[in-house]
Amino acid sequence: MKVLHIITGLDAGGAEQQLRLLLRHLPPEYDCDVVALTNPGAVAAGLRADGVRVAELGMRGNRDLAALPALVRLIRRGRYDLVHCHLYRACVYGRIAARLAGVRAVVATEHSLLDDVIEGRPITPGIRALYLATERLGRCTVAVSQAVADRLVDWGVPAHRVRVIPNGVEVRRYQQPAPVRAATRQAVRAELGLPQDAFVVGGVGRLVPGKRFDVLIDALGQMGPAWLLLVGDGSARAELEWQARAAGLADRVVLTGERADVPELLTAMDVLAAPSTGETFGLSLLEALAAGLPVRWSSGPALAELPAGAAPGARLTIAQPGYYAAELEALRTGRSAARVLAQPEAVRHYDTARLALGVAELYRQTGRRPVPPLSAPEENHARR
Known part of the structure; x- marks a missing residue:
């Protein structure tokens, strides 16, 4: 055909x-x-x-x-x-x-x-x-x-x-042997100027107001030592950069622009945070879960329409800075360095x-x- x-x-x-x-x-x-x-x-x-x-x-x-x-x-x-x-x-x-x-x-x-x-x-x-x-x-x-x-x-x-x-999600694209993933994480962090031992909160998507990445910058200011890595580009980029400078966080917020190597960039993160409240699917949530990351999210039919327990590493979070700060700080203080979660059923489903x-x-x-x-x-x- x-x-x-x-x-x-x-x-x-x-x-x-x-x-x-x-x-x-x-x-x-x-x-x-x-x-x-x-x-x-x-x-x-x-x-x-x-x-x-x-x-x-x-x-x-x-x-x-x-x-x-x-x-x-x-x-x-x-x-x-x-x-x-x-x-x-x-x-x-x-x-x-x-x-x-x-x-x-x-x-x-x-x-x-x-x-x-x-x-x-x-x-x-x-x-x-x-x-x-x-x-x-x-x-x-x-x-x-x-x-x-x-x-x-x-x-x-x-x-x-x-x-x-x-x-x-192209599941195999996110599966890497542990030594390869560790080397990728080290190389990506070095490229982006992220400290190798830093706790890195990640966000993936278009930099537009509806994605609410401003919530993550505000949350970063309420946490202990942490960095924010945003992958994507869009009309809100200049405003997000201004917000980070105004909060005194410009040296801990990295914006990569549009990138094709999202699976590799995810290895540099310790958690994916997605505070958008208006998603029609939520692909970045699945990409992060496929890459072995915990996920904190506010909207995403991709997960909301699955049975409870399909994504144990993902936690629904109110899209306000205080709630995200509390969730991310708990992960920061309780983390094992570069811990990789197993791919859940949600990833295999998609x-x-x-x-x-x-x-x-x-x-x-x-x-x-x-x-x-x-x-x-x-x-x-x-x-x-």
Whole structure:
């Protein structure tokens, strides 16, 4: 089966990285190409390094309607059997283009939908109406968590058209023999200027207000000797740097910017802290657990939707500086140096190699006929 993935852009981000992981693990009978409507970046280069064909449409903005006929021509030339869309703009334009090109097997993945925000943009009546109108042109919408699925249904997407296939973690990427991990930890700390014996609190994600990394800087000021390592970039970076300077903590806060070597950077941390209260999945929580770290978190369907005990190293924490300071200080004073936790059941549950098989089955169903309604067991799971 020949599949075209249409995505808004390919700069470093969660949805973009998830697409790359999916293509690595789909069965070989799926011949996949990718087209980015705009902003090809680090992930485009990574996909090409993996051997994936990547096209760039050069779209100038959400209202660049000239992109639509160009996308239709690209789909027709490629003779694709199925089109899979990712992110809002690609879902709107991709579904329309696929149908105009004669492709009826169209699916989409909704990566980030909150009550009032979709992929970081406020939800207006126009955005919602356009989303729902074009959603009907596809056969199925994949939600990355049950929370996202429930919001789609609340919006008006029929429940039988929604499938939950969560994001995944490339589990083997985080498994290192103890001597290799120790050497990596030492090298990364040396590169970043972190003392080898320091207690390091880590945060991973876009530096935007919604991630609430400001809570961690305030918490750092209420703790004993500790460092804060933030991996990512975004609009709040300058404000976070100012906050650290104002608190007299600039020499103990390290911001790496956007990095592709997150598994290696996690080895330099002693705990991952995630004070965001508005996550639609929570991939960084799983990455940290896969790397053997304890996790303190405030929002994340990835863990919230699992049975109790699936992630014993993770602890739900109120997103306020005092609560995080208390939790992190307890870990700091009670830690064994560079202690590595075993990968919990939560990590194995979200192994990308397993989840990609679910996407492959969805492709098989969609390519043959409309996706059937939920079976009774799936309905029961959805209600939970």
